[in-house]
Amino acid sequence: MSTTLINNVPKTAVNSNDHLTGNPFLLNCWYVGAWSNEVHDDKILARQLLSKRVVFFRDEAGKVSALEDRCSHRFAPLSTGRHTGNGVRCMYHGLVFNGKGNCVEEPGVKGVSRGTDIQAYPTAEKDAFIWIWMGDPDLADESLIPDCSYQSQPGKWDWEPRYRYFNADYRLIADNLLDFSHLTFVHENTLGGSKKIANIKPKTEIYDKGVRITRWYLNEDKVAPYLRGFETFEGAVDRWNIYDLETKGNIFNMDSGSAPAGSGAQEGTFVPEAMLFHATQIITPETEQSSHFFWSYAHNFNLGDPKFTTMLTDRIAEGFEEDKEMIEAQQIIVNENQDKRFAYIHFDRGLSAGRKTLAKALAEEAEYFASKSAAE
């Protein structure tokens, strides 16, 4: 993440009915559409993203394409179609579309009828993700793809891909990830910690691209519940979480770890037995009320032991189940109380900062589209 610090964390309440305003999604950015391994061989993956239905498939060279999931002819979904060479055949009347959305075959005739092309979305594949750009395609610069390179360092970090579906607005999930104070309550027996931890106030910084939240809890008695039994050392623990949200695309990268107390982690020295983690957590809106959650939890120890990686990841997943249950319950109450505002409490600096960077990005994007539309 860029290191331009713009520290101006809002101390006012965030309105719960933000999401009633016009445009709830950022469009001009790369979103994760799928894990790379979800699209293979002749599989056509159907997924709704930003309220639009999309199909993903690979051409014969393995390159991924994304098309709208709608045949131009009679609107049959292409996801019920068939992979064919470099394209997809609609299995209602047989039209074939290539990865650019061009209709390239119409049965029973040479050439194709006019107006049969459909929309294609720019895609890219990097760090085990398939990325998709659903905004102005002129801006789809691959150099803007967020860094998730922890997933591309075999031998240094082990991890496995996970996916979870939330019946909730992506902003409620982002709020949750930016907020450490819920760990003690929601994750009492999983990711959480002591009452003492509940009282530690994290440091919150706003950068040009997003938000960083840092929390150190030194000299704890034990590692977090999810790590019990996996300890690589004995005695007191220094723990930390450093969370970077990149606002565009809802990209959360978290460095965290547990090291022997006083071994120098806070000053940047990691002794060999320090347990280091890097979590990649990405939310892609499905609709205004539902979200895709792609995540991994890379670790630097017990490398080359997939069973360990699965067991560790399963423990983290338990915590996300707890979040999912809470956030989906919250969504119902939010929906029924559109006329009321969230109360702001002292622990809200992190999530308020996230909301603020989002509001700024949405405003800039609205301005971009307005001026583009005026120029046309």
Next chain:
Amino acid sequence: MSTTLINNVPKTAVNSNDHLTGNPFLLNCWYVGAWSNEVHDDKILARQLLSKRVVFFRDEAGKVSALEDRCSHRFAPLSTGRHTGNGVRCMYHGLVFNGKGNCVEEPGVKGVSRGTDIQAYPTAEKDAFIWIWMGDPDLADESLIPDCSYQSQPGKWDWEPRYRYFNADYRLIADNLLDFSHLTFVHENTLGGSKKIANIKPKTEIYDKGVRITRWYLNEDKVAPYLRGFETFEGAVDRWNIYDLETKGNIFNMDSGSAPAGSGAQEGTFVPEAMLFHATQIITPETEQSSHFFWSYAHNFNLGDPKFTTMLTDRIAEGFEEDKEMIEAQQIIVNENQDKRFAYIHFDRGLSAGRKTLAKALAEEAEYFASKSAAE
């Protein structure tokens, strides 16, 4: 019920689309929110009442409180929270609310942030019910709580608490309870009776607080089907139902019974073998299209035999199942025919009287809120 007789039963049709008009619920009255035994120990009972979600819980002294089911902070439902001493802790970020709705604890800080209090509703506990007042709290006078004292006379009346959920507007259920003519058809094999009974016209009286409906059927061959096998005497039967609706709160108290024919019941003399009943039936709206139904069926014979009470109550419950099936089917047709009016037939005096008292009470309440609002 007050004995001021205001006899003016409407003979005109009641419009089925009454419930499209502004305010379908009376607010300034005591409603039954729960049976007392539904809220015990550390249980937090969640229930939607008059379209608002409420939680009930007891403090350490056993006093019941009712709060809106919404944490002020990020709108997590308190019903997923945890009972703590005299309050409830939201298990998202740990805020604690007392029975008055005050936020009394915010983790990690002394005192609490501003604007964190939530709404509390006046409650009271009487005659095995938890009562709740959801209108203007200044008017929540406990002396207005309807009399359900048959449930507080052990040794004289035996009964057990029952609850049933209806996917129907409370007014359709009240219509049903005020109408004896459906017994022959809906309850042919349960609560019903002969064709002769179907033709008996009940007496309907309007009082200041509600409606009384009285029906005597003298010298019947048998008791009602649900009493067969339980007879305390042989031979012909005088039967009666005297139904009091207290409009505010939808409180139905019914005295009914079966006595040996000619033994003087109609004149007020009850021989020892007379089978007397007192039914308490209360409808509390959940939403405009769904209702809670709390009921008991007290009897004055076979006392101290809980199995008998359960068996008798089960038989009555069969009849309510028949009502539920009919009323929920009716609700669907009512919803699809908002432009049409119910036809008025000669047996409608009871239910029309009920609708009339309700319309009057709703109008008075609208006037109260309008003048209060003007005064502010």
Next chain:
Amino acid sequence: MSTTLINNVPKTAVNSNDHLTGNPFLLNCWYVGAWSNEVHDDKILARQLLSKRVVFFRDEAGKVSALEDRCSHRFAPLSTGRHTGNGVRCMYHGLVFNGKGNCVEEPGVKGVSRGTDIQAYPTAEKDAFIWIWMGDPDLADESLIPDCSYQSQPGKWDWEPRYRYFNADYRLIADNLLDFSHLTFVHENTLGGSKKIANIKPKTEIYDKGVRITRWYLNEDKVAPYLRGFETFEGAVDRWNIYDLETKGNIFNMDSGSAPAGSGAQEGTFVPEAMLFHATQIITPETEQSSHFFWSYAHNFNLGDPKFTTMLTDRIAEGFEEDKEMIEAQQIIVNENQDKRFAYIHFDRGLSAGRKTLAKALAEEAEYFASKSAAE
């Protein structure tokens, strides 16, 4: 079907959002409401037709009536009522309605209250169908009932009645039936055929009452997949489909067959071993988004063998399951893309002709109701 040829097949796209315009159903025509054998003895058949709930029942002489499924009194559905002599008794309060919709009995009173009659719809029974007229009853002329007489020629044609429910607009189903080009793709392994067949362009003719589509495929290697094992002759095959859509009522009559290649079928000569079929396929809208599909598949060979008829019909039914799956998937995408138009391709002449005749009939009917309303 009338033989007045009006050949003017549109070559422009049909707008997918046709069905957002005012009146999606033709009213002044006979629709199939049920198979005759669905209404028998004391059965009351409830079915929603053109967004209205209807009950069918027979009087003591066997004559079928159709009433709205709504008691005039408190809107209980008559479908939960009881057949009684020549009428239906509402089992809420006991009102009885005859086949003309007149309330003929009100319990406990001589005569009946005013305003208790309900709506009856003209019905007729012909060719194993119960027909219903839901438009202006003055126009309900039984001579307008479409011809389905293949179902009334025992000894010449064998068939059995089938019903299927579609979660789709009737127009999407009609599109499908008028389109042969989907057979190769949707029905690859059932009703379909070779790639060669996919490329044959059918002849489309518009008549005053509807559309005729004709397709001959001469000298095919084999019969269609669904006929394999049933062949009555060996060697090459001439196959044909001649499809008549009668727009009013969505009546599809299809003559089809397979004859030895060169045996003269195209010229009207059918050798004894020719396999002839007559399909009756009728769509009656349930709502704007759901439809009833009544169909039979008469055959002229293996007569008197009900097991064969069932086996053959089951094979066709497999094909309709494939259509149902595709059309219901299409409906979802159509609903989500009301702002977009179907692209027109060269194979769309048939379905575009069907849409055109429907648009014309709807416009004429709108004019009829407008002038009638002006005259009143």
